[in-house]
Each structure stands twice: as structure tokens, then as C-alpha cells.
Amino acid sequence: xKKKWVLFLAxxxxxxxxxxxxxxxxxxxxxxxxxxxxxxxxxxxxxxPDYPPYEFQATVHGKTKVVGMDVAVGEKIAKDxxxxxxxxxxxxxxxxxxxxxxxxxMVISGxxxxxxxxxxxxxxxxxxxxxxxxxxxxxxxxxxxxxxxFKGKTIGAQTGSTMYNESKxxxxxxxxxxxTSVSDLILGLQSHKLQGVAMEKPSAEAYVSNNKELxxxxxxxxxxxxxxxxxxxxKKGSTSLVAAANKSVDQIKKQNLVNKDYLPAAGKYxxxxxxxTSMLHYxxxxxxxxxxxxxxxxxxxxxxFILGVLLALARMAQGGPLMTGLRWLATAxxxxxxxxxxxxxxxxxxxxxxxxxxxxxxxxxxxxxxxNSGAYVAxxxxxxxxxxxxxxxxxxxxxxxSRGYTMxxxxxxxALKNIWPSLGNEFITLIKDSSxxxxxxxxxxxxxxxxxxxxxxxxxxxxxxxxxLYFILTFTASRILNFFERxxxxx
Amino acid sequence: xxKPIIEVKNLAKNFGDNVVLKDITEQVNPGQVIVxxxxxxxxxxxxxxxxxxxxxxxxxxxxxxxxxxxxxxPKRVNELREQMGMVFQNFNLFPNMTVLENIKLAPxxxxxxxxxxxxxRAHELLKQVNLDDHADTFPSNLSGGQAQRVAIARALxxxxxxxxxxxxxxxxxxxxxxxxxxxxxxxxxQGMTMVVVTHEMGFAKSVADRVWFMADGFIxxxxxxxxxxxxxxxxxxxxxxxxxxx
Numbered sequence: 001x002k003k004k005w006v007l008f009l010a011x012x013x014x015x016x017x018x019x020x021x022x023x024x025x026x027x028x029x030x031x032x033x034x035x036x037x038x039x040x041x042x043x044x045x046x047x048x049p050d051y052p053p054y055e056f057q058a059t060v061h062g063k064t065k066v067v068g069m070d071v072a073v074g075e076k077i078a079k080d081x082x083x084x085x086x087x088x089x090x091x092x093x094x095x096x097x098x099x100x101x102x103x104x105x106m107v108i109s110g111x112x113x114x115x116x117x118x119x120x121x122x123x124x125x126x127x128x129x130x131x132x133x134x135x136x137x138x139x140x141x142x143x144x145x146x147x148x149x150f151k152g153k154t155i156g157a158q159t160g161s162t163m164y165n166e167s168k169x170x171x172x173x174x175x176x177x178x179x180t181s182v183s184d185l186i187l188g189l190q191s192h193k194l195q196g197v198a199m200e201k202p203s204a205e206a207y208v209s210n211n212k213e214l215x216x217x218x219x220x221x222x223x224x225x226x227x228x229x230x231x232x233x234x235k236k237g238s239t240s241l242v243a244a245a246n247k248s249v250d251q252i253k254k255q256n257l258v259n260k261d262y263l264p265a266a267g268k269y270x271x272x273x274x275x276x277t278s279m280l281h282y283x284x285x286x287x288x289x290x291x292x293x294x295x296x297x298x299x300x301x302x303x304x305f306i307l308g309v310l311l312a313l314a315r316m317a318q319g320g321p322l323m324t325g326l327r328w329l330a331t332a333x334x335x336x337x338x339x340x341x342x343x344x345x346x347x348x349x350x351x352x353x354x355x356x357x358x359x360x361x362x363x364x365x366x367x368x369x370x371x372n373s374g375a376y377v378a379x380x381x382x383x384x385x386x387x388x389x390x391x392x393x394x395x396x397x398x399x400x401x402s403r404g405y406t407m408x409x410x411x412x413x414x415a416l417k418n419i420w421p422s423l424g425n426e427f428i429t430l431i432k433d434s435s436x437x438x439x440x441x442x443x444x445x446x447x448x449x450x451x452x453x454x455x456x457x458x459x460x461x462x463x464x465x466x467x468x469l470y471f472i473l474t475f476t477a478s479r480i481l482n483f484f485e486r487x488x489x490x491x
Numbered sequence: 492x493x494k495p496i497i498e499v500k501n502l503a504k505n506f507g508d509n510v511v512l513k514d515i516t517e518q519v520n521p522g523q524v525i526v527x528x529x530x531x532x533x534x535x536x537x538x539x540x541x542x543x544x545x546x547x548x549x550x551x552x553x554x555x556x557x558x559x560x561x562x563x564x565p566k567r568v569n570e571l572r573e574q575m576g577m578v579f580q581n582f583n584l585f586p587n588m589t590v591l592e593n594i595k596l597a598p599x600x601x602x603x604x605x606x607x608x609x610x611x612r613a614h615e616l617l618k619q620v621n622l623d624d625h626a627d628t629f630p631s632n633l634s635g636g637q638a639q640r641v642a643i644a645r646a647l648x649x650x651x652x653x654x655x656x657x658x659x660x661x662x663x664x665x666x667x668x669x670x671x672x673x674x675x676x677x678x679x680x681q682g683m684t685m686v687v688v689t690h691e692m693g694f695a696k697s698v699a700d701r702v703w704f705m706a707d708g709f710i711x712x713x714x715x716x717x718x719x720x721x722x723x724x725x726x727x728x729x730x731x732x733x734x735x736x737x
Contacts, residue, residue: 395583399597400573
């Protein structure tokens with residue numbers, strides 16, 4: 001099923017937090033997980049809502065919420081425990097890290113209990129046994145029968161997923177193309193870059209029933225049960241919680257709730273979702289994206305600027321060993337931040353710091369981007385300060401102004417004017433780079449567009465919409481910046 | 492005997508291996524106008540900048556009103572700098588502020604003078620340097636002579652006891668030198684203590700109480716302007732004067 005636990009991510013987190021993490025895992029031996037959840041009164045479920053009918057976003061009474069059969073499973077477990085369910089959205093790759101770092105209490109996201117995953121987390125019994133289908137264009141219905149009909153052709157599957165691996169193993173002379181999202185794969189199919197897309201049966205059916213040009217055929221993959229079943233994941237060592245959840249899962253199995261209740265209910269949401277696939281219908285989703293993108297950008301610019309000023313001053317500190325140490329630290333910080341990808345920094349702040357303090361995704365994103373931006377802004381400001389004539393400082397000092405006042409009232413205002421275009425660039429870059437926090441589930445523009453794409457089964461339109469939205473944002477920003485630049489012109 | 496306001500004792504300054512000032516001991520009395528002249532590269536500007544510690548002396552001491560600047564903490568140095576106005580060759584006006592704001596900045600930030608009082612005082616000073624009609628002009632729209640007069644007004648706004656002038660007319664077009672020197676003369680007539688580094692021999696002759704001739708890192712001669720220009724004592728000074736008075 002779905003994407004496999006991405007080793008790279010584990011590696012990154014392990015690298016940074018190493019000892020701490022093993023420490024936490026060992027700690028779990030004394031298990032009070034169930035008691036803790038009951039004390040809290042809420043059960044936080046992590047899921048990646050881009051995978052109908054398992055989980056996806058739907059508009060219910062004008063409000064966007066995560067629905068699907070997995071959410072129904074989560075609700076059942078929470079109800080049986082006597083607590084409230086809280087659903088947290090994030091990308092599939094991030095789910096297990098979120099579980100290990102305590103961001104969520106459990107993960108239900110069509111996840112199959114593979115041996116590799118079992119090493120890191122505890123699974124309940126399986127609540128659903130699916131199978132694989134291949135989605136094709138309806139026009140080709142006569143040509144393809146199953147996985148063996150694609151000789152010399154190309155089929156697609158989600159990168160890192162079991163389907164992807166099995167497609168590679170169990171086909172001959174067939175090219176297997178991996179893409180991150182199912183919406184992209186369907187788009188590839190419709191534009192004839194792919195001849196078939198392998199996915200789980202319920203998903204295949206959802207896509208086919210929502211798109212008249214698609215058809216589904218059996219895959220006939222030879223699969224073991226653990227490859228096609230879905231389980232609920234808990235943090236390693238939460239024996240009591242797993243045991244409690246197993247009771248609910250067993251009931252679901254016994255009463256065939258998934259097929260009888262959950263899937264039909266999810267289907268209904270899918271229908272209400274796809275009645276109107278015009279982008280206008282989703283304006284609220286996009287508006288939310290714009291809102292969060294702006295919140296992240298504005299906050300990060302603000303804090304990044306303050307940090308940048310402090311770092312720039314620290315990098316120019318002169319004097320005793322304390323000042324030298326400060327300068328060295330600031331330089332090391334700037335070099336390190338500039339030398340590592342922002343994406344890794346975002347994940348590190350969210351998951352890595354998450355081991356120490358539990359920060360919400362939005363705040364983590366703002367912190368990470370501010371920390372990143374500060375390093376760049378520091379360099380601009382340092383250049384700006386150096387660009388101010390030394391005579392300005394001397395004049396100010398000769399008037400009795402302290403070093404601090406001179407910097408604040410004489411040098412910095414002039415430096416700011418000199419570096420304004422560079423700062424403007426940084427601001428506009430941030431508007432675009434804020435999209436990186438979509439990986440930890442902050443509902444900014446990219447994240448929202450992905451949701452609209454999987455909801456509407458339309459691949460291109462949402463991208464076009466956010467492209468225009470991004471442009472409106474950056475263009476407005478650059479107009480505003482130009483206005484202030486003109487106001488600062490005195491010579 | 493009046494107590495000197497500035498006393499320099501065994502002052503020396505080197506930049507790396509480059510020795511600029513070697514063992515200078517002199518004093519300035521209140522109300523005196525000292526003109527420092529000498530060949531370029533003789534250490535005149537460095538000497539002047541050591542007086543308000545814009546340059547830190549390598550050894551020796553600079554006393555202001557009896558306090559040794561070189562041993563004071565930075566805060567006290569800032570306080571004493573208020574009492575020593577300085578005017579630079581390149582004016583160093585703050586380009587992002589109007590003339591009025593240039594003058595008001597230090598009194599308001601350092602002395603916490605309120606805006607109304609600072610504005611009133613700034614206008615008075617601008618009248619004194621004949622520039623009150625330029626109060627709202629930005630420095631880039633001023634001529635060199637105007638800019639230097641604003642710089643003098645800015646320094647005066649802190650009500651200094653001493654004014655230091657570092658070649659105030661060297662960057663000016665010839666026709667603007669007069670307006671700046673006139674302001675300085677007026678200031679001298681009002682009794683301001685001044686140390687002026689300049690190449691304006693006419694100013695030295697007519698305004699100075701003492702002329703310090705400086706070359707090779709020493710004050711070679713300390714004399715009245717009359718005797719200095721008519722009868723220089725040192726060979727170095729004779730040589731210098733013969734070159735410039737041609």
C-alpha cells in the first residue's frame with residue numbers, strides 16, 4: 001500500500017536527535033499510553049488526506065474537513081475509548097515521524113503493516129483487506145486485461161509504494177514510472193504518458209466512478225496479505241493503547257463495518273465533492289491557502305529580519321574573547337543554515353524539536369523559515385552596514401552618541417535603504433518558499449492545491465489557480481516594496 | 492593661571508608599523524583658538540581625532556577638563572564627547588535626514604531634549620550660520636559651503652565647550668571657503684575654544700591665538716601667528732612656509 005516509510009527521513013531525524021530518540025523509545029517500556037490518552041480526553045489521529053476513499057477532504061456545510069473510511073475507523077476507536085477524536089493532516093512521509101515524536105497518538109492512513117514499519121511502530125490487527133487494480137483510459141478497455149498486458153508500455157504507481165515495487169517485480173518489459181501523488185498519475189494517464197496506473201482497489205473505484213473516461217481492470221498481482229491490508233499504527237511500546245484499539249478493530253472486522261457503513265458513507269462525500277469541480281467552488285480552500293501563506297511569510301519576514309539584524313551585529317562584534325566567540329557563533333550559524341536545505345530545517349524544527357517541546361505545525365514552520373531567512377538577511381544587513389560611509393559613524397560618535405544609538409539612528413536606516421531591493425527579493429522569495437511547510441501539513445497554498453486536486457480529480461486547474469494567486473501575491477508585494485523604496489529616496 | 496581645558500601628555504599613535512604621532516605634549520586653554528598647520532601626512536588629522544578619541548592613542552594621555560579620556564569607560568567618554576563638537580572635511584551630514592533633523596538628532600537622543608525645544612534651538616543655530624531658509628532641505632541639495640555650515644550648526648547644537656575642525660574647507664570649491672571661514676571667525680569672536688586643522692594661512696594669521704606647526708609626528712613649533720609667519724624658528728617650518736607662500 002501507499003508509500004513506504006521513507007528511510008531518508010528517519011535518517012535525518014536520527015542524525016540530529018540520535019541519542020534522544022533511542023532514549024524516548026526505551027522509556028516507553030513503562031506503558032501508560034492508554035491512561036495518558038484518557039487523561040487528555042482526545043485521541044489525535046494523523047493522516048494524509050489525499051487518498052480517497054480512505055481519507056480526503058470534503059466540504060461539509062460550508063466547512064472543509066477530513067472524511068473517509070479511515071476517519072470513521074478513528075472515530076470508532078476514539079468513541080470506544082471514551083475520548084474525542086482530533087484529526088491532523090500531514091504528508092504521508094511525515095506520518096510515522098509525527099507518531100514517534102508524539103505529534104499524533106495514532107496513524108490511520110491506509111497504512112499496511114510491513115515488517116520494516118513494524119520495527120518502528122506497533123500495529124493493531126488489520127481493519128481492512130484491499131486489493132490492487134489498474135486504472136486505464138476507457139478507450140483502451142479492450143487492449144489491457146491485467147498487469148501482463150503492458151509489454152512495451154508504461155504504467156505508473158506512487159513512488160515508494162508497495163504497488164510501485166510489485167509492479168517492477170511482477171511485470172516484464174514494462175516501464176514503471178513513479179510519481180508522488182495519485183492525481184499526477186491520473187493526469188499522466190489522461191495525457192497518454194502512462195497507459196495504466198496501479199493503485200488500491202477502493203481508490204481505483206473512486207476515480208473511475210468520478211471520471212467517465214477512466215476504467216479499472218484487475219491487476220492480478222500476486223500479493224501477501226500484509227501488503228494489501230490496512231492497520232492502525234501506534235507509538236512503539238504503547239501496548240495498552242494497542243490492546244484497547246484492537247477491541248474496536250476486531251468489532252469493525254466482525255461486523256464488516258468498513259464495507260457496510262464506512263465505504264458507502266465515504267462514497268457519498270466523494271459525490272458531494274465532485275458534483276462541482278469548478279475551481280470557483282473551492283474558493284474557500286484557496287483563500288485559506290492564501291491566508292496561511294501570508295501568515296507564514298509576514299511572520300517569518302518579521303522575525304527573520306530581527307534575527308538578521310542581531311546576527312549581522314554579532315558577526316561584526318569586536319573586542320574581547322566574548323565578542324570573538326559571538327562572532328564565531330554567528331558566522332557558523334549563517335554558514336550552516338545557508339548550507340542545508342530549508343526542507344530539512346523545517347522537518348528538523350517540527351520533528352526534532354518536537355521531542356523536546358511540542359510545537360504546532362504552523363509555529364514550527366514559521367520558526368524554521370524565520371531561522372532560515374535570518375541567516376540570509378544577516379548577510380544583506382552586514383553588507384548594508386559596511387556600505388554606509390565610516391564618516392557617518394564618526395560624525396554620530398563625535399556628537400556624543402553611543403555605539404548603539406549610532407547604529408540604530410544613523411547607520412541602520414541608511415543601510416536599510418541601501419539593501420532594500422535585496423530585502424524585497426528575500427520577501428518575495430519567502431512568499432514562494434513558504435510552500436515548503438506543506439510537508440508538515442500547514443494548509444498554505446501548495447497544500448491546499450494538492451487537496452483540491454485530489455478532491456476534484458483535476459490535475460492542472462488547481463495548479464493554474466495557485467500560480468495566478470502566487471503571482472498576485474508577489475506582484476502586490478513588489479509594488480508595495482517599490483512604494484517604500486521611492487519614499488526613501490532623498491538624493 | 493587658567494586651567495587648561497585640553498591637556499595632551501606624551502601622546503603617541505601608530506597604525507601597525509606606521510608611527511604617525513610621536514610624543515606630543517601640549518595644552519589648550521579655554522577661549523583659545525589653536526590652528527594646526529603643516530604638510531600633509533604629518534599627523535594633523537590623527538592628532539585632532541585623538542583629542543575626542545575617534546582614534547585611540549597608542550600611548551600617552553588626553554585630558555579633558557582634568558579627566559583622562561584614555562582611562563574612562565565608554566559611557567563617560569560619550570558624555571565628554573558631547574562637549575567637543577567636531578566638524579569634518581567631508582561634512583558627514585546624515586543624508587537620510589533634513590537639515591533640521593540632522594541638527595535635532597543628537598540633542599533629542601543623547602540629551603533627551605524635547606522636540607519643540609530642539610527645533611527652536613536648531614532654528615537659532617541655522618540663523619547663526621545663515622541657513623534658516625534651508626531647514627527642510629535634504630543634504631544632497633546643499634552646496635558644499637552650505638553643508639559645512641549645517642555641520643557646524645549640528646555640532647553646536649550639543650553646546651560644546653570646544654570645537655574641533657578637521658580641514659573644514661579642504662573639500663570646498665574656492666568660492667565657498669569664505670562663507671565657512673566667516674562662520675568660524677564669528678564663533679571665535681564669541682569666545683569658543685577651537686582647535687582647527689587647516690591649510691588656510693589667512694585664517695591662521697587673523698584668527699589664531701597660537702599656531703602649532705606639525706610635521707613628522709611632532710609639534711615642531713608652538714608660536715603666535717605673528718612670529719610664526721614672520722620669523723619661524725625651526726628649519727622645518729621655514730621650509731614649509733617658503734613652499735606655500737610662493
